[in-house]
Amino acid sequence: MARKAGEPLVMEEVEVAPPKAWEVRIKILCTSLCHSDVTFWKTPAGPASFFPRIFGHEAAGVVESVGENVEEVKGGDLVLPIFQRNCGECRDCKSEKGNACSKFPVQFYEGMPRDGTSRFTDMNGEIVHHFFGVSSFAEYTVVDISQVVKMSLEIPIDKACLLSCGVTTGVGAACKFARVEEGSVVAIFGLGAVGLAVAEGARLCKASRIIGVDLNPEKFEIGKKFGITDFVNPTSCGEKSVSQVIQEMTDGGADYCFECIGLASLMADAFNSSRQGGGKTVVLGVEMHGSPLSINAYEILRGRTVMGCLFGGLKPKSDISSFAKMYLDHELNLDGFITHEVSFKDINQAFDLLLQGKSLRCIIWMDNISNGK
Numbered sequence: 001m002a003r004k005a006g007e008p009l010v011m012e013e014v015e016v017a018p019p020k021a022w023e024v025r026i027k028i029l030c031t032s033l034c035h036s037d038v039t040f041w042k043t044p045a046g047p048a049s050f051f052p053r054i055f056g057h058e059a060a061g062v063v064e065s066v067g068e069n070v071e072e073v074k075g076g077d078l079v080l081p082i083f084q085r086n087c088g089e090c091r092d093c094k095s096e097k098g099n100a101c102s103k104f105p106v107q108f109y110e111g112m113p114r115d116g117t118s119r120f121t122d123m124n125g126e127i128v129h130h131f132f133g134v135s136s137f138a139e140y141t142v143v144d145i146s147q148v149v150k151m152s153l154e155i156p157i158d159k160a161c162l163l164s165c166g167v168t169t170g171v172g173a174a175c176k177f178a179r180v181e182e183g184s185v186v187a188i189f190g191l192g193a194v195g196l197a198v199a200e201g202a203r204l205c206k207a208s209r210i211i212g213v214d215l216n217p218e219k220f221e222i223g224k225k226f227g228i229t230d231f232v233n234p235t236s237c238g239e240k241s242v243s244q245v246i247q248e249m250t251d252g253g254a255d256y257c258f259e260c261i262g263l264a265s266l267m268a269d270a271f272n273s274s275r276q277g278g279g280k281t282v283v284l285g286v287e288m289h290g291s292p293l294s295i296n297a298y299e300i301l302r303g304r305t306v307m308g309c310l311f312g313g314l315k316p317k318s319d320i321s322s323f324a325k326m327y328l329d330h331e332l333n334l335d336g337f338i339t340h341e342v343s344f345k346d347i348n349q350a351f352d353l354l355l356q357g358k359s360l361r362c363i364i365w366m367d368n369i370s371n372g373k
Contacts, residue, residue: 001054001128001137005044008348009137014054014128016140017119019067023112024148026081029157031059031136032361033350034165035192039262039288040131041351050110050129054120056136057083058165060157070145078151080164080320081143083132084311085113088146099315104146113144137347139366149316155324158341158363159334163320165311166361167337169284170197170260171323172312175205178256178282182206185250188228189242189270190260191219193337193360194284196226198258200333203227204326211254213242216357225336243272250275257281264291267306271295276302283308337361 002009019025037055040048063077073079087093090103104113110129111117119142120128120135135141151160162168170193174180186202188195191214202210203226212219212228220231230249237245247253253275259267262285271281276299283306287293295306314320326332340362342349353359 001052001122002041003052005049005051006042009055009351011345013123014138015121015123016138016142017121019065019070019119019142020112021068022070022114022145023067023119023142024070024073024079024145025064025066025140025142026061026079026148027064027140028059028061028136028138028366030161030366031056031364032161033347033354033359033364034058035194035354036165036286037131038351038354039286043288048109052122052126053110053129053131054135054138054141055131056138057081057132057134058161059134059136060151060161060164061136061141064140066145072145073148073150078153078157078160080149080151080160080316081134081136081141082147082149082164082311082316082320083134084314084316085133085144085146086316088317093315098309099311099313101146104144112142113146137364139344147316149320152321152324154328158338159327160324161363162334162337162361163323166193167197167200167334168314168320168323169310169312170194170199171201171204171332172314172319173258173282173284173309174198174201174256176319177307177309177313178258178280180205180207180256183208184255185209185211185275187211187213187246187250187254187257187270187273188260189213189258189266190285191216191223191228192260195258195260196223196228196337196360198260198284199223199226199228202256204331207256209250211246211249213246222360226333241272242269246273252276253279255279259283259285261285262287264289264293267293268295271299271304271306274304276304279304281306284312338363341365343367
């Protein structure tokens with residue numbers, strides 16, 4: 001768990017309470033580290049900052065026990081705990097327009113979605129806070145049934161894990177939310193795991209050009225595996241802005257621009273790189289600095305749009321299974337995202353690798369690696 005912001009995680013015994021009604025207790029098999037974990041781990045204060053806390057929200061596990069009223073999963077089922085809620089009953093869950101869940105809006109950052117309380121206590125009886133309703137950096141966790149997706153046993157556990165956040169977010173944003181058309185030009189700002197997943201989605205949609213924008217020149221070779229065709233390093237643009245370079249190389253701008261970092265200035269760059277008369281900018285990065293997005297209102301009148309989405313605009317319970325099938329059918333590249341694997345006791349190595357820019361996804365096995373698969 002994380003005792004204080006920015007400090008290495010510590011291994012401690014905690015008591016994980018039995019699941020209450022509508023809840024599922026899950027034995028985590030493997031988990032992975034996402035930039036969102038690192039962002040909130042670094043944040044010492046604010047409305048969403050709580051310590052001590054068990055982070056982690058990208059994982060795969062098996063159902064250990066269920067509370068009352070839980071019927072869609074049972075003990076032994078392979079499941080993914082998902083931060084995006086999907087009750088399946090509210091107006092928004094039934095709508096095709098998005099993937100919000102109005103029954104469980106994000107209001108309890110530190111606990112369970114129905115009452116805000118925690119299912120974790122340390123050995124002194126003190127409350128340990130949840131993260132995104134998942135908290136997968138633990139051998140067992142308790143998750144609301146609205147955040148649990150049952151998976152087929154056909155898919156390897158580590159590949160299933162990737163579908164619980166980052167990869168699904170990027171691929172979904174390109175394929176379902178933006179609906180990239182065949183032959184279109186796509187520009188992606190930030191080639192971390194989410195950005196490369198957008199590239200993978202754009203490749204699946206048969207985009208003609210996929211431009212990656214990143215400060216790390218090594219990302220071009222990595223990106224080629226996911227469909228990146230062109231690369232722009234902002235430090236190599238001379239006196240021109242990134243948007244000017246993209247406007248010139250695309251004869252007027254990209255059809256689709258995706259911002260995958262979480263900086264308002266980069267969101268503006270992405271918008272200005274889009275094509276007049278229909279260019280779409282999709283914001284996927286989480287802006288944690290409170291900076292407003294500043295764009296020229298006249299450009300909106302000229303047909304450009306800017307949109308944002310969480311979890312790629314997907315409804316977890318109905319959409320994730322289709323991505324699993326795509327992987328099993330050798331269409332979706334998941335293997336390429338896994339760059340490192342460590343045991344749970346070495347979880348801080350995963351943080352070091354991500355902070356140093358050396359990993360896309362590091363799979364963290366709860367048992368030793370040789371027994372994890």
